[in-house]
Amino acid sequence: MKQKLILIGNGMAGVRTLEELLKLTPDLYDITVYGSEPYPNYNRIMLSPVLAGDKTVDEIVLNDLDWYKDNGIELISGDPVIEIDRNKREIKTQSGAINSYDRLLIATGSNPFMIPIPGADKQGVIGFRDIHDVETMLGAAKDYQNAVVIGGGLLGLEAANGLQKNGMNVTVVHLLDSLMERQLDKPAATLLQQSLIDKGLQFKMQAQTSAILGEQRVEAVEFADGSRIEADLVVMAVGIRPNIELAQSAGIHCERGILVNDTMQTFDPRVYAVGECVQHRGSCYGLVAPLFEQAKVCANHLANYGIARYQGSVTSTKLKVTGIDLFSAGDFNEADGDETLVFQDPAQGVYKKLVLTDNRIKGAVLYGDTLDGSWYFQLMREGTSIADFRQSILFGQHDLGDAGHGDSKVAALADSAEICGCNGVCKGEIVDAITKQGLFTLDEVRAHTKASSSCGSCTGLVESLLASTVGEGYDAAPSKKGMCKCTEHSHDEVIRGIQQQPLKDMRSVFEFFDWKTEDGCASCRPALNYYLLANWPDDYQDDAQSRFINERAHGNIQKDGTYSVVPRMFGGLCTADELRAIADVSDKYNVPEMKVTGGQRIDLFGVKKEDLPAMWKDLADAGFVSGHAYGKALRTVKTCAGQNWCRFGTQNSTGLGVKLEQLTWGSWMPHKFKMAVSGCPRNCAEATIKDFGVVCVDSGYELHVGGNGGIKVRITDLLCKVETEEEVLEYSGAFIQKYREEGHYLERTAPWVERVGLTSIKQVIVDDPVQRKALFERFKHSQQYAQVDPWAARAEGTAAHEFSTIRIA
Amino acid sequence: MNQWTELLKMDDIPQLGARVLRTDTMDIAVFRTAQDEIFALQDKCPHKGGPLSQGIVHDNTVTCPLHNWKIDLNSGEALAPDVGCSHRFPIKVENGVVYIQLAVESAVA
Ligand code: SRM
Ligand SMILES: Cc1cc2nc3c(=O)[nH]c(=O)nc-3n(C[C@H](O)[C@H](O)[C@H](O)COP(=O)(O)OP(=O)(O)OC[C@H]3O[C@@H](n4cnc5c(N)ncnc54)[C@H](O)[C@@H]3O)c2cc1C
Ligand code: SF4
Ligand code: FES
8 A cells, every 4th residue: 555645835835845856756655635726736936927918827826737737646625734644644724634755755835924013914914925915905906096005024015016017007115224124234325225226116114014994904004103105905925934833723833933963854654844934954945946955855755765865055146126136145244254245336236246255155145246146156165265266256157268158148139149159059049949949958858959068168158048037046156066967976976986985887887876768868878987986997808889079080070971190290390201191091092181270280171081091091100199079188389489499498398398298198087178288378389278287497397277269268377496307297197197087078177277266276386206207107108008009009900990991892 | 672781790788779881872870789689770869969879878869968868769759858860770689780771861961
């Protein structure tokens, strides 16, 4: 017999828990849901847009009645539960029905707090909580003129905005002198109040309501100072109280809310609770993001998995009033020792403030330009040190450089504005797909429109579009991202598993992490192949079928299915003989086009796949090895003329470049890796936009790391200065090895350095000679296996099947 | 006429890989999955003609190397939300040898 699960409260947290539970174990329970409201589960957040006329009630239903039916869930709506008998394990409803449970889930949400003043029970005095309240407000707007909203917080302002849009004359009454005081500091609140006044709202600040006047229906609101405002409708939005009455009467321990532990259990282990009605580690939450996290944990335990823990949430707030951009997260009050960064542009109506403790974000308030809210929020939740980019953080993530892409203010863009340059997708198309196909996640938008599915530089824009189109319903990136659709485990978790378990082949990884697909996919297999290779250079057998075609065929595949061939020219140096050999090869195999690349060597385009091995043999005979121009590997070491010829040269930059390339060629990396050596600070080799760049100076060598040209330009950070060429080699090898061990597949050094922080890299490479030397040794060890020229091997017959076609006899 | 033509030994195709059959009119990709199932599709992605034989094979699907469309090996159809189809050819394995039916070839050439 199946166990019986009863859910009390057909709201957002409770039903989300059921959704999560069904995903884990669809058949474990017979489920019955009791809800006092006569509706299926709906998106309470969207009541504000419904009131403002931007959405209809039908549009905000989350799960319709068919959903309950299809999942075998019995829904009893309109008949609230009034009693829980924990001894008998039974509940009783208002109509007298009795039902028993094996496990009980309480998700009764909260009630609006009604200020206990004379007249508060008159007709036309309501809270703002459910569909019924919205209907009352819409009805009042038809028949009456004057509305008073008590409470200048998020709910109050959204109610006031909606009523005003319905033609009412609205006054917001607030006890303090500043709106949304729990989310906003003074300057932001002042900007907000001004734009709401511009929209036509009236405010009565620092006003204490003392009575509600009228016969049966409200006629006016009276204040402590004796003044009055006429009112036909009063909305009280001064706060919410967790709805704990039912639990309390059943003897379940409650304080402000129902007390739960990290597994969402109440004091009675058969009874769970989630949502606004609970109190966890002293906190009650009033926003959906934490409730959804609770739901996930609770479902995990209801499914008897028993591994998830809820450890509390950090929350952020946005105001859903069209035309007003406002974001707030964390604690924006400075304590002793905190620091504050502020950006203010009153003419543009922009205000941004970050409060820092020890270079970590503790709180953020943004007004007028909220594009970077989710970035700050992520930095805050992850406790990332911002020391390295403190100077520019207020200008936003995009200021870190992006070659002209990523213009802010997506909402202001025209529908014809191109968002994704690679696939030519415009804003209108994306918004259309989101609304018509009901898309909620970045992956869905990628699949349907192709936007952000190529180079990814427009990902931030697409995410903002999602957020602005579906509002809070948008599934913001989860705090932990799975590698791909085949697994929920993140890159870091998988890397750790491979290192610590240890796991030494792909099938073991699939098994250990319970992969959802048989063979993985084109996105995780190359990543796993790399991680295994980087961690177990002497044990792991490279898997050609898990490599992208370029690395399998050792050339870049081109649009017509031909390949390009780029022989390595160490440090960009070459001889007449080598150039002659390249010219001969080009003639012999009818190469249609040759080009000098941006990496100081020569590219032969348009080679047929079956000609590759023979061509490589000719090149090998002339002394060339593969340039890995196709690989997630060491690409080029760009050099300048240097001391040998240049009148300004301070060191032998060309020679050092050759040595660096000889040390590092062949090494597989998370992504491509480029180096350069410039002979003086004029920096002709562009060392300061390379993954590892050396700038020679009279007294030695400056080492620069984490640079990137390409999609998002990033200037290097200075790692340190050293005095000898030997040191340059050791530091570069150690840096590369750290990146190889920690970087996520397809993450270049620029985002990697930003993710882990330059400071943590310096601690190991610069400050700790023991670790630096150990890294360098590990690098050299893996190079023994890596520095085998793939071209020579294939010219001698390795993987011959890759290059020959089948002919029918 | 539905005639079976002998191609090659199954073991000459790498698991989770493919070989290319070159005919006078077109290239055909012959895939082998992890479960040793064999499939044959015209070596031409319905998107922009990318060579499917060069893609990564996973389960019964190949991901095109040019722009990552995913093609169902069984039907030749692109997986949703993409739309398009690569022609598929009947194929069979007997005693470790792979045979293909090319009779319909002229119809699609
Ligand atoms: C051949 C070359 C262009 C040229 O003719 O100069 C080239 C060609 C390609 N680049 Fe590049 N890049 C070439 C130098 C560069 C440079 C300049 C440089 O290295 O000094 C850059 C900017 C510097 C940088 O990387 O920081 C560059 C930034 C990119 C990017 C963006 C990388 C980024 O992190 O933002 C990509 C896309 C990617 O890797 O995902 C890319 C990808 C490509 C690919 C492999 C596209 C692909 O995935 O198929 C192109 C292959 C063309 C073909 O059919 O062979 N190429 N590419 C250059 C080869 C250099 C070499 O000798 O190996
Ligand atoms: C107008 C408005 C705007 C909001 N905007 C945002 C926003 O922008 N962002 C955000 O994150 N959050 C917002 N919220 C808050 C968010 O909606 C709540 O945090 C969330 O709905 C709480 O979920 P819950 O399941 O705990 O409670 P609810 O969704 O309230 O569900 C509880 C349900 O239990 C029922 N119930 C209670 N007692 C019983 C009983 N004895 N028997 C049977 N049923 C019972 C109630 O009728 C109710 O349907 C907003 C809320 C409102 C009202
Ligand atoms: S070579 Fe580089 S810049 Fe040119 S089209 Fe290809 S990827 Fe783009
Ligand atoms: S050609 Fe195959 S995906 Fe574009």
